[in-house]
Amino acid sequence: MRKIKYKKGRKLHSFNLEYTGIHKRTDSEMQLFVYDDANLSEYEDFKVVDLAKSIDCKKINWLNIHGLNDIDLLKSVGDYFKIDDFMLADILNTNRRTKVEEQHDTLFFNIKSLLPAEDTDNISVEQISFLIKDGILISFQEKRSDFFTHIRELIRTHSGIVRTKKADYLLYILLDAIMENFYITIENEEDKIEELINQTKNSTDKIILEKIEKHRDNFNFLKRSIIPLRDSLYDIKSMKEDDVFNVIEIDNFSFFSRLHQKSLELLEQIESDMGSLHSASDYYFSAQSHKMNEIMKTLTVVSAIFIPLTFIVGVYGMNFKYMPELEYEHGYYTIIGIMILIVVAMIYYFKRRRWF
Incomplete structure (x- = not known):
């Protein structure tokens, strides 16, 4: 689009006869x-x-x-x-x-x-x-x-x-x-x-x-x-x-x-x-805002699910010498099962609340 610059256009004297358009090759x-x-x-x-x-x-x-x-x-x-x-x-x-x-x-x-x-x-x-x-x-x-x-x-x-x-x-x-x-x-x-x-x-x-x-x-x-x-x-x-x-x-x-x-x-x-x-x-x-809200909601749900799992992993990642569960024969599988139950329970709860 050829803009018409009313105030900033090229200033010509009132009697200066000079064509200022773009069709300079058009014969008269x-x-x-x-x-x-x-x-x-x-x-x-x-x-x-x-x-x-x-x-x-x-x-x-x-x-x-x-x-x-x-x-x-x-x-x-x-x-x-x-x-x-x-x-x-x-x-x-x-x-x-x-x-x-x-x-x-x-x-x-x-x-x-x-x-x-x-x-x-x-x-x-x-x-x-x-x-x-x-x-x-x-x-x-x-x-x-x-x-x-x-x-x-x-x-x-x-x-x-x-x-x-x-x-x-x-x-x-x-x-x-x-x-x-x-x-x-x-x-x-x-x-x-x-x-x-x-x-x-x-x-x-x-x-x-x-x-x-x-x-x-x-x-x-x-x-x-x-x-x-x-x-x-x-x-x-x-x-x-x-x-x-x-x-x-x-x-x-x-x-x-x-x-x-x-x-x-x-x-x-x-x-x-x-x-x-x-x-x-x-x-x-x-x-755009709705799309961003959907993304943030998904990320929030994922973060919320991993918070208790991270806590459990953090507890059993401590380097204390005397931790009773460390010597339990089925401790690993028990903790994994608890973590899975927590994930399922949280997903069920979020679904009931229609958070996603």
């Missing part, structure tokens, strides 16, 4: 959708030089950028759309917290997309950023992924209402698609927790405790990622009363309210799952 590519209710134009392998002739301000324009290594490309896009350098720096700096920010006619939003890593207990992280202004939505992804494949198909096939809405609705369904990844990640963690709970009932292997702590870290990481998202969505809800900033239509604020409600549900689910992890941890320690 652009894709453009220009559409309205009646028409759609789609451009693959789009170039910056084609922006002027392809962007239609009377329609909705979705420019999607994969890969953040080409700083010159991002600068060119920023210059064309008049994007401040500090926003570009936030897009490139993947150590930043999820946030929403408005400036003049531009709304900036970045979010962490989380998904389970394949064949491990880790969580893969990707930062996705959005800029929306004047019917134009620009999305920035660290690498090519299929988060928005179904949204592209909705646009191509004119399904749903996306083609009839403005760019703010497109932002809503993109954010909703990313939030679905949180549900997928949490569901994957829940399946592993259920498996761990079953393992604690059959084994006390210390690897189980290590896995429990690993998934506890994962849930804490999920929580740290969702809390700033919740706050950012609440900030968007609060913009409804702002008469100056109107990138989001009044009727569409209800959609972002739904996302805010989803973030609250995600946090509640995480709290519930962390409670299940805590129960699994308690069960593990209870099983």
